[in-house]
Structure formats: C-alpha cells, structure tokens
Amino acid sequence: MVTAKAWVLKKHFEGFPKTSDFDLKKIELPNLKDGGEQKLLLESVFLSVDPYMRYNFLSFLNFWIVESKNPAFTVGAFVVGARGWRTHFISDGKDLQLLPSSWPESLPKSLALGTVGMPGLTAYFGLLEVCKMKPGETVLVNAAAGAVGSVVGQLAKIGGCKVVGCAGSDDKVAYLKKLGFDEAFNYKTVKSLDEALRKASPDGYDCFFDNVGGEFASVAINQMKKYGRIAVCGAISQYNDSVPQKGPYVQIPMIFKELHMEGFLVSRWNNRREEGLQALLKWVVEGKVKYHEQVTEGFENMPMAFIGMLKGENLGKAVVKV
Secondary structure, eight states: OOEEEEESSSSSSOSOOOOOGGGOOOOOEEEEOOTSSHHHHHHHHEEOOOOOGTOOOOOEEEEEEEEOOOOOTTTTTTTEEEESSSSSEESSSTHHHHHHHHOOOSSSSSGGTTTTHHHHHHHHIIIIIIOOOOTTEEEESSSTTBHHHHHHHHHHHHHHEEEEEEEHHHHHHHHHHHHSSSSSEEETTSHHHHHHHHOOTTEEEEEEESSHOOOOOHHHHHGGGEEEEEEEOOOTTTTTTTSSSOOOOHHHHHHHTTTTEEEGGGGGGGHHHHHHHHHHHHHHHHHOOOOEEEEEEEEGGGEEEEHHHHHOOBBBBEEEEO
C-alpha cells in the first residue's frame, strides 16, 4: 500500500492566495487488482503551476509509471495528465498521454508541462488559429517572459513577424532579447505605457496576444492596426482582485479599426494536439525555440511556487520537482 501526500484547499482564495489557504494531507492508496479498472500506479515527477489554477485547482503533472496492469502503459514510462497536487495516483489510464515517441533522451521530461506541452500548444494555436499571423506583420505579446508568452514570441519570429514583448523586470527584458524579440520593455518602469508601445512599433500592431488584460489591454487596443486580431488568452492582472476593475471600454476602437477579438481555450484543438506537439518538439530540438524553467524543489513547496508564479517571480515555465 502506498501513502500519497496531497495538497488541498482549506478555504477558497479571498484576494491573493496565502500559504494558510492550503493544507498538506496523507492518503492511503489501495493496491492494484487484476481485472479492475484502476490498473496504473503513478508517481509524480514534476508538477506544473499556472495562472489558471487560481480558478481551477487542477494541475498538469508529469508522472512515471510505478506499477502497471494495463498493457498500453509500461512500467517506467513517462506520461502527462491533469490531476490535483498529489505525489501518487491510481488511474485507469484513459486521460493520460504518453510523451511523443520521438522525444530525445537529452531533453528534460518537464518540458512536457511547458514548451512542449499545454503552454506551448496555447501559443501555437493562439497564434495560428486566432491571431492568424502572417509573415511581415507585427505581433505584440505581454507577460512575454512567461511560459506561454515566451513561446508566442519565438513562434512569431519563426513565422517571419516583428515581435514586441513586455515583461515586469529588467532581467526578463534581457531574456526576451536573448530569445530574439525585436523590441522589449519593462512595463513597470516606463513613464508611459502608451508611449512605450508607440515607440516599439510606430505603425501599430497587426496581432496582439493578450495574457494580462486590464490596463495594458485597454491601452494596447488603441494601437492596433485596422483589421487587427487580438487573441485573449489570459487576464492575470485581474485574477486576484477582490473588487472588479472598471473597463476597459473597447467598443470605439473595435468599431472604427474593425478589429477581431477572440477569447480561447487550448482544449478547442485537442484533436490536433499531436500536430502541435510534434511541431514544437521539432523546433526545440533544432534550437529554434529556446526554453527556461523555474524549478522549485520539493512537493512541500507547491504553495510557495504557486504564489510566487502569481507574483511574476518566475522566468519561463514554473514547475515543481517532487
């Protein structure tokens, strides 16, 4: 019998999450039985922390299979699945995905939670299917040093676009330059966000990949080119507000610039998941897409990693190594 450790919510978040909102428990798991539906024992290797978990306390995890009575999954294989914050699980395997067969041994398995996982797929389909970027266009992305934004910028460069990114520290801006962003700035230190955006691209923006919402979005929308496309991926500026922000009021620029603005969830393209993963994996192996992981050691530090991510302390993808 295996004892699993699990983080649970003591109470739902009020405003910004606190470590006192979480409780660490132990759960006894039953032994696997022949002929039953629960045929896999999984042990967490890496766990993901992402902004959406502020509302949906469900994490993508990277497991390895400890025990298997399912012929589709061999002991020692790595799989990805969506679960809560736990060290061990019993599963029927129906909602688990094996890593692509072409995954190189030299590549960290944790990338299946980031650049070659859900965040990477979010960037891939958001750019191709929502922004519909074209070579020669100018793409704007905020939270650009994060798990999704950093991939967005690199994919836009691969697609032949000019890329402008913003982030919340000088170190993150330097990282964006290293990734090949054409222009990057620290939104916390510029005197005027409007002026900074105008300076970075005087002609405006064809595509805007929005991870932040709030004030940034209300300023950026006025600098979109006619027929511009806006992919609304996240609203991290508002996730922890106890009182809703006012605005932005988008109707006038939407009308007169004839903009297309669309919110999306990456699950819309689940039927094309393999296509996206293979493309991302190829670009990573070729060195065209670079990555950085903010790794927190120890399952006991899950709440700290989650809260730090919401504060913007991570560079690239935030993961916890069990």
